[in-house]
Amino acid sequence: MIELLAPVGSKEALVAAVESGANAVYLGGKMFGARHYAPNFTDEELTEAVRFAHLRGVAVLVTVNTLLDDSELPLLVDYLRHLYEIGVDAIIVQDLGVAVVAKKVVPNLPLHASTQMTAHNLAGVDFLAAMGFKRVVLARELSLADIEYICKNTTVEIETFIHGALCISYSGQCLMSSLIGGRSGNRGRCAQPCRLPYTLVDAAGNDALQQADAGAYLLSPKDFNTIEILPQLIEAGVTSFKIEGRMKRPEYVAVVVDAYRRSIDSYQACQADYTVSEQDKKDLAQIFNRDFTTAHLYGKNGRAMMSDRRPNNRGVRVGRVLEYKPANKTAVIKLDESLAIGDIVEFWVKVGGRVNVTITAMTVDGKAVTEAKAHTAVTIPVSSPVRDNDRVFKVFDAALMERARACFNRADAFRRIPVDAAVTVAEGSPLVITLQDAEGFTGQAATAFIAEKALKRPLTPDTVMKQIERLGTTVFSLRQLDCHIQGEVMVPVSEINDARRRAVEELEAARLAKFYRQPLPQDKSIMSVQPQVRTVKPENRPELVVNVDAVDKVRAAVDNGADIVMFGGECFGNRPLAAEDYYAAAAYCQSHGRKIIFNTPRLLNQGQMQELQEHVALFNEINPMAIGVGNIGTLHLFRDRIPLHGDYPLNIYNSVAAGYVSNTGLASLTLSPELNFAQIEELAAKKLAPIECLVHGYLTLMISDYCLVGSFLGGSDIQKCGKACLRGQFWLKDRMNELFPVATDQFCRMHILNAKELSMLPHVPRLMRAGISRLRFEAKYSPVQEVARVTRLYRELIDQGERHPLLVQDKITAAEHENITRGHYFRGVL
Numbered sequence: 001m002i003e004l005l006a007p008v009g010s011k012e013a014l015v016a017a018v019e020s021g022a023n024a025v026y027l028g029g030k031m032f033g034a035r036h037y038a039p040n041f042t043d044e045e046l047t048e049a050v051r052f053a054h055l056r057g058v059a060v061l062v063t064v065n066t067l068l069d070d071s072e073l074p075l076l077v078d079y080l081r082h083l084y085e086i087g088v089d090a091i092i093v094q095d096l097g098v099a100v101v102a103k104k105v106v107p108n109l110p111l112h113a114s115t116q117m118t119a120h121n122l123a124g125v126d127f128l129a130a131m132g133f134k135r136v137v138l139a140r141e142l143s144l145a146d147i148e149y150i151c152k153n154t155t156v157e158i159e160t161f162i163h164g165a166l167c168i169s170y171s172g173q174c175l176m177s178s179l180i181g182g183r184s185g186n187r188g189r190c191a192q193p194c195r196l197p198y199t200l201v202d203a204a205g206n207d208a209l210q211q212a213d214a215g216a217y218l219l220s221p222k223d224f225n226t227i228e229i230l231p232q233l234i235e236a237g238v239t240s241f242k243i244e245g246r247m248k249r250p251e252y253v254a255v256v257v258d259a260y261r262r263s264i265d266s267y268q269a270c271q272a273d274y275t276v277s278e279q280d281k282k283d284l285a286q287i288f289n290r291d292f293t294t295a296h297l298y299g300k301n302g303r304a305m306m307s308d309r310r311p312n313n314r315g316v317r318v319g320r321v322l323e324y325k326p327a328n329k330t331a332v333i334k335l336d337e338s339l340a341i342g343d344i345v346e347f348w349v350k351v352g353g354r355v356n357v358t359i360t361a362m363t364v365d366g367k368a369v370t371e372a373k374a375h376t377a378v379t380i381p382v383s384s385p386v387r388d389n390d391r392v393f394k395v396f397d398a399a400l401m402e403r404a405r406a407c408f409n410r411a412d413a414f415r416r417i418p419v420d421a422a423v424t425v426a427e428g429s430p431l432v433i434t435l436q437d438a439e440g441f442t443g444q445a446a447t448a449f450i451a452e453k454a455l456k457r458p459l460t461p462d463t464v465m466k467q468i469e470r471l472g473t474t475v476f477s478l479r480q481l482d483c484h485i486q487g488e489v490m491v492p493v494s495e496i497n498d499a500r501r502r503a504v505e506e507l508e509a510a511r512l513a514k515f516y517r518q519p520l521p522q523d524k525s526i527m528s529v530q531p532q533v534r535t536v537k538p539e540n541r542p543e544l545v546v547n548v549d550a551v552d553k554v555r556a557a558v559d560n561g562a563d564i565v566m567f568g569g570e571c572f573g574n575r576p577l578a579a580e581d582y583y584a585a586a587a588y589c590q591s592h593g594r595k596i597i598f599n600t601p602r603l604l605n606q607g608q609m610q611e612l613q614e615h616v617a618l619f620n621e622i623n624p625m626a627i628g629v630g631n632i633g634t635l636h637l638f639r640d641r642i643p644l645h646g647d648y649p650l651n652i653y654n655s656v657a658a659g660y661v662s663n664t665g666l667a668s669l670t671l672s673p674e675l676n677f678a679q680i681e682e683l684a685a686k687k688l689a690p691i692e693c694l695v696h697g698y699l700t701l702m703i704s705d706y707c708l709v710g711s712f713l714g715g716s717d718i719q720k721c722g723k724a725c726l727r728g729q730f731w732l733k734d735r736m737n738e739l740f741p742v743a744t745d746q747f748c749r750m751h752i753l754n755a756k757e758l759s760m761l762p763h764v765p766r767l768m769r770a771g772i773s774r775l776r777f778e779a780k781y782s783p784v785q786e787v788a789r790v791t792r793l794y795r796e797l798i799d800q801g802e803r804h805p806l807l808v809q810d811k812i813t814a815a816e817h818e819n820i821t822r823g824h825y826f827r828g829v830l
Contacts, residue, residue, distance in 0.1 A: 002264055003240040005061070005159065006257045010039040012250035014049055015408035017058075019415050020254045021261030024059035026092060028246065031079055032072075033063040033188055047086045054515050055508055056417070056475055057439075059089040063246075064102075065114035067095045067186045067653035067672065069679060069830055077105050077524050084109045087515040090134065093117075094172060094186070097656035103132055104529045108517065110134040112159070116172035116186065117632065118649070121606050122150050124633030129156045137161075137242065139170055140224070141705045144232060144297045146606040151237030160233065163256055163284075164244025166221040166295055166305075168194045169702035169752075170603060173649055175673065176701035179754055179821070180738075184674055184829035186651060194219040195311035198732040200708060201739070208730060212712045215309030218732065219752075221706070222307045225284065225292035227260060227276050231267050248288065251404035255287040258407075282337075286316045286397045287404070300748075302711035302718030315346060315395035322377060324386050331382045333392050339378055340371040342398030347382070348391045355384045356395075416477035419507070421468050425451050425459065426486035431496060433468065433503045435476070443507025447495040458488035467496045474504050529656055541801075542768055544794050545692060545776040547599070548787065549577070553779060554585045556788040558592050561795025564774065565589050566628060566645075568615075569599030570703075570745035572780050574725055577746075579618055586622045595625040602630030602649040603703065603749065609637075616641065626667060639665035648673055648694060655686050662689040670776065673699060673758075676828030681770045690773035695760040696790055697778025698741060698753040699823070707750045708732075709742060721748075741781060753781055756821035762812045763825070764797040 006017035008027040017025045027049065028040045041049055046062070053060045062083055068076060076098065083091060084106040091109060093099050094116035102111060112135040113119055113128045120139040128136050135157035138147060142160075151158045167174065177191040178184035197216035200208045209218075224244070226233060233241065241264070243256055259280045267274045285292070290307035291314060307314075319335040331347070339345070341362065347355040363379045364372050372378035407414055417437055425431040430446040461483040469478040545564040546557035549571040557565050567585045568577055582598065589596040598619045604612055616638060619627055623642070629635045630647035638644060646669035652658050653672045661669060668690035671680060684691050707714075707721070709730055714721025725744040732740040738755040745751065758778070760767060767775060777794060779787045793815055797804050806812040 002234060002238075002268070003059075003159075004257065004261055004264060005240050005242045006253055007164070007243055007245040007248065008049075008253070009246040009248070010250060011041075011045065011049070012408045013246075013248075013253045014052065016250040016254035016404070017257050018053060018056050019407040019413065020257035021415070022058060022257050024061060024089070024240070025053060026061040026063060026242075026246075028063040028188075029079065029083075031075065032066050032068065032098075043082055046083070046088075050086050050088060050515075051512065054087060054512055056415070057511075060087075061090045061092055061112060062088045063114070064091045064098055065094040065116055066188045067184075067651055067674070068098055070654050070656075070682065073097075073101060073526065073530070073654070073656065076101055077526055080106045080109065081520055081524070084517060084520060087512075087517065089515075092137070093133075095651070095653060095657060096131075096660055097654045097658075099131060099133070100529050100656050100660050101526055104526055105524070106520070113137060114172075115139055115161070118170050118172040118603070119632065120170070121146075121604055121609060121633045122153055123609070123636045124631060125150055125154050125156060125158075127632040127636035129154060130636070135159055135240065140166060141170060141296045142605070143299060144236060147233070147238065147297075148236035149606055151239075157239035158237065159240035159242055160238050161224060161244055162226045162230070162233065162241045163224055163260065164248075165290075166224050166293075168219045168221050168706055169704050172651060173602070173703050174701070175699065176752065178674055178829055179699065179701060179823065182827055182829065186653075186672075186674060187829050189829075193734075194221075194702075196734065198734055198740075200712070200742070201731050201733050203729050208709075209712050214712050217308045217311040218306070218708055218712075219702075220290065220307050220311040221295070221305055222291045222293040223289050224295050225289075226294060226297070227263055227280065227284065229294065229297070230260070230263055231271065231274050234264075234267060250408050251401050252287050254404040254407040255283050255400065259284055282316060283400060286394065286400055288313050289316075290314060296705055300705060300707075300718045302706065302714075302721075303716075304718075305706060306711070313395055315393040316397075317391060318345065318394045319392050321347065321386050321388055321390040321392065323388060324382070326385060329382055330379050331386050332377055332379050334377050335372060335374050337374050337394065338371060339380075339394065340398060343394055344396035345380075346393045346395050347386045348393065349384075349386055350390060355382060355386055357382050358396075412473050413475050416471075417475050418479040419476045420480050420482070421478055422482045422484075423464050423468065424484045425489055425491060427451050427453050427489050431491045431499060433496075433499045435503045435507045437476070437507065437511070439511075441507060441510040443503045443505065443510055445499040445502035445506060447491055447499045449491055449495040451489040451491050454488045454490040457490070459485055459491060461485065464496065467493060468500055470497070470500070471504065474508075476504060476507070530659075541798050542772050543774045544791070544798055545597075545774045546779050546787065546791055547697075547776060549573075549780045550784075551581055551584050551588070552784050553782075553787045554588055554596075556784050557777075557779065557791050558589055558594050560788045560791040562594060562777075562791050564595045564597060564625065566597045566599050566776070569601050569628065569630070569647075570747070570749070570751070570780075572743040572745060572751065574723055574744045574748065575746055582618060582622060586624060597626045597628050597645055598622070598624045599628035599647070600630065600634050601745075601747065602647065603747070604631070604633065608747065612637070629666075635661070635665065643667035645692075646670065655683055655688060658683060658686075658688045658691075668692060668773065670694065674824050674829045676830075677763075677766070677770075677825045679828060680772065680825075684771040684773075687771070691771075692774035692776050693767065693772050694758065694778055694823075695764075695767065695775045696758055696794065698757050698781045699778060700751045701740070701754050702750075702752040704750045704752075707744055707748055709744065709750070710748065743781060754821065756819050757817070758823045759816050759820040760822065760825065761793060761797065761815055762807070763822075764794065765802045765807070768798065768801060 006022035183189040543563035547566040630649040646666040648670040710721035713724035741753040
């Protein structure tokens with residue numbers, strides 16, 4: 001069965017999703033969910049929600065998809081036990097540590113891997129399958145061909161998004177909201193900086209897109225819409241079709257779920273005749289859109305994927321202004337679509353932005369009307385001046401909203417479960433009511449009253465029917481009645497109604513019984529999954545690691561005191577490294593008695609896996625200290641190879657996750673840059689593995705398959721952009737005039753770097769006392785001379801500690817420029 005999975009952020013949205021035809025819903029409790037700002041559900045409301053959905057045959061998935069701190073693990077245990085006990089069908093997880101705890105505490109509660117896990121190739125899916133996940137939600141960047149390949153080569157269920165908002169960065173890999181505003185997407189608090197205005201500027205500070213007819217919202221994607229290509233996704237083998245929108249209103253849920261439900265059913269009923277009605281297309285656009293895209297399903301779309309002129313709902317265009325009459329503040333609109341009282345329209349004014357108007361009155365040919373049809377000229381009052389030819393968009397359709405609300409604000413159920421009733425009664429026996437649904441579940445009840453011979457009006461099938469069909473606000477509707485009345489008997493109507501009520505209750509209990517789970521043991525301990533303190537040999541001082549992507553930077557790092565050079569992975573400047581680069585880098589390190597780690601890309605789609613295999617064969621020849629891995633797919637492929645180093649994109653945020661990946665094959669690991677000093681010190685004290693922390697450099701805030709520079713400066717065909725990114729350096733300038741460097745790697749992925757450079761120079765002594773094994777300088781964006789200078793400073797500070805002259809004289813900040821940050825070391829994201 002193909003599952004239609006609907007978003008639920010409130011009780012009203014739950015009813016809307018179920019009544020509109022969802023097979024399953026996903027929602028969050030008050031803790032550990034990636035939509036912290038949705039209303040969400042209390043524990044009691046979750047219990048009610050599960051019962052409501054299960055009674056109607058709808059599965060409930062609960063989001064536990066944030067990164068967790070060690071201090072939150074006891075709360076997690078209680079929460080997971082509650083979810084298990086109330087019958088939740090599965091939990092959606094981002095944190096590897098949460099998955100480990102769940103397998104221990106609630107082993108029979110299915111695990112689904114969140115899109116925040118960035119599973120984007122078959123190897124990543126295989127890693128999760130081996131870990132015990134039942135389902136994987138793929139990254140939204142995958143092509144249709146890659147989705148089909150994964151579906152056909154895995155045994156786990158595959159879930160993909162089919163409609164709703166898109167993230168411009170790979171989910172789970174975005175630090176922008178976190179590092180510039182302290183609101184972490186990995187903790188469910190994303191502030192959506194991608195929906196803000198930016199200017200792309202060149203080295204001279206000039207607007208690089210001045211001649212490109214670009215809007216201001218350069219990171220704002222259109223909304224995902226696949227309703228017309230659903231057959232291809234179905235044939236690809238996708239198990240679950242997911243609609244985005246837990247922050248959306250219930251009317252949105254009702255309209256979108258209804259449209260996709262009917263489309264899926266239509267295709268399954270007759271594949272050859274699959275079509276999507278124009279009305280459904282209009283309704284999907286009307287309820288919410290930033291314009292629509294199929295995103296990456298057919299390859300890179302570049303600028304065509306972006307809603308750069310408007311980051312929020314644009315509604316549906318209904319016409320243009322024919323005339324504005326300033327004397328009475330009215331506008332005459334030539335309509336392309338119908339308009340009615342109660343609708344809200346927005347004028348896209350050429351000068352001055354937007355004018356928003358709720359229609360309270362309208363005339364056609366001088367006559368007052370409540371509705372105006374398409375192709376007519378309608379006059380409406382406007383609050384502010386508009387201009388001739390201004391476009392007009394309907395952003396709120398009163399009739400559509402009223403229809404959508406009928407799904408969740410009526411007392412009786414919209415979609416009912418048909419039942420057959422059998423009633424038997426004879427003098428001297430109780431009246432017995434048996435209800436049975438299509439799945440074979442039954443409920444039965446008998447009257448306490450024993451039927452007597454009727455003196456006046458005996459029971460008839462019609463009399464019984466009137467009482468049995470009164471199913472009121474229950475989820476059931478009567479399909480047919482089989483009534484057997486022996487003789488002329490009498491049973492009070494109140495007794496029949498009471499028996500009907502109890503038969504319904506028994507039928508409900510029978511439908512819910514299949515979700516019953518065996519009680520959990522009382523022991524809530526998770527000591528067996530919490531890693532014990534190990535005896536990793538402490539270092540007298542941390543090693544200095546410099547991460548670079550060019551041989552000249554390798555030399556600069558080694559010459560100025562780096563203990564370890566990390567080399568490779570994504571290379572800024574849109575240039576791949578050749579085999580001779582790796583040989584040269586390794587030879588220089590080895591000739592100077594230094595170690596080298598060969599890094600692998602943090603993202604590798606299915607088509608790039610062969611290249612990775614070739615690189616690793618090369619690495620095995622050169623024999624570096626370790627291979628760096630930054631995603632679960634690469635970790636899965638090479639867990640049995642030479643020592644592996646786990647990089648920070650793995651989002652290691654707690655000791656359970658750190659212990660798990662260490663036992664899975666990582667010889668060392670870089671902690672999440674979202675941890676604060678206290679959390680780092682606590683993790684380092686457990687000595688789970690050699691721990692590395694990022695201490696300097698311009699950190700990547702976003703990594704995206706969308707290349708801004710190529711999309712706007714490379715011509716209309718993003719596949720032939722002419723490497724516009726190589727024409728110079730570019731920055732994104734925000735409203736505060738902060739400049740975020742834009743870099744492109746050899747895979748044509750865009751990296752947006754932090755406007756401020758991370759610097760922990762004054763705090764090297766504390767880092768040393770914390771027992772951290774390695775301090776890492778992210779130097780890919782730094783010029784060679786800066787690589788040399790910064791490496792030398794950290795070398796001296798590590799060697800001299802608090803005796804360093806700059807620390808003794810309190811002049812260490814003189815070694816820093818003004819535009820630096822301490823990252824999350826002193827604030828974190830808790």
